[in-house]
Amino acid sequence: MNSEARVKLIWFFLLVQVWSSWFIPFGYVTVAVNAYSLAEFLWCGGTLRGWWNEQRMWLYRRTSSFLFGFMDTILKKFGVSESAFVITAKVAEEEAAERYEKEVMEFGVESPMFLLLGTLGMLHLFCFAAAVMRLMMTSREAGGDVQKIGMQFVITGLLVVINWPLYEGMLLRKDKGKMPRTVTVKAFVLALSACTCIALS
Secondary structure, eight states: OOHHHHHHHHHHHHHSOTTSTTHHHHHHHHHHHHHHHHHHHHHTTOOHHHHHHHHHHHHHHHHHHHHHHHHHHHHHHTTOOOOOOOSSOOOOOHHHHHHHHTTOOOOOSOOHHHHHHHHHHHHHHHHHHHHHHHHHHTGGGHHHHHHHHHHHHHHHHHHHHHTHHHHIIIIIOOSTTSOOHHHHHHHHHHHHHHHHHHHHO
């Protein structure tokens, strides 16, 4: 399934209620596509963790590369020189090589890409926490809320799970490959500002 079809499927999920009969065929397609993708990946000699990292990279590539490509195109149209930032550092340390072998994500340097991914990751986390609090506070009418926001809740939860290595790099890791503290603080402030603006609007 190409990226355009995946995006259309996700948007349909956002609009479909959980107990709707329309949920069944689209739920089946989602499960079947991912099961086939996993089976193909394992058959070619990959691992379950490698497949999960591939799903994560699919999300990160489309989030960052499209935005940076758009920005470069706009800057070219206005006659401004192309952005000259370094997306990621190319390091050849032994510790970095060990982390690569263990399939641990490498951050370590300040980068606009990491700021973007960190901000979106924190925004997903805040949205998921708000959805959980809403369901807990309205437990008497929880069935109605699950009916209304069921798929949004599932997709946001899935995004939180996909972003777990990002949260580890920002909050839990102590090695040199962790997210720089300045990037973590900026991402937290930007995500919290966005949530505050949405809540006040």
